[in-house]
Amino acid sequence: MTKGLGHAVPERVNLSDSTFLLYLCDKYEQKHKMDELVDIVDSCESGIWLDGELLRDSLKLPLVVVDAVFNVFESKGYGTKSKTIGRYQYLSH
Numbered sequence: 001m002t003k004g005l006g007h008a009v010p011e012r013v014n015l016s017d018s019t020f021l022l023y024l025c026d027k028y029e030q031k032h033k034m035d036e037l038v039d040i041v042d043s044c045e046s047g048i049w050l051d052g053e054l055l056r057d058s059l060k061l062p063l064v065v066v067d068a069v070f071n072v073f074e075s076k077g078y079g080t081k082s083k084t085i086g087r088y089q090y091l092s093h
Contacts, residue, residue, distance in 0.1 A: 018067075018068035018071035021065065022068050025061075025068075033059050034061075034065075037059055037061060037065070038069060040055065041073055041079075041090065045092060046092050047091070047092065048092055049082075049089050049090070050091075052067055052070060052090070056088075063088060067081075067088050070088070078092065078093060
């Protein structure tokens with residue numbers, strides 16, 4: 001926290017709701033990149049691991065956005081995220 005005019009102001013805000021983050025990205029990020037990311041995850045064959053860092057680099061999207069897509073797909077039961085800390089991977093079912 002930093003102080004500004006006598007008030008505590010957070011230095012950053014972490015968005016924990018993946019669907020809200022994706023809403024913001026869809027609204028303010030390049031739509032074709034978001035569509036391509038969702039298409040890649042949606043069309044991934046069962047049993048194949050996707051690497052979030054490779055997707056980040058190839059699509060030039062923030063890793064938090066790629067991870068949010070993985071979170072949403074996992075919450076719908078379409079796959080499973082790696083539980084290893086520091087790994088951003090998704091296994092399609």
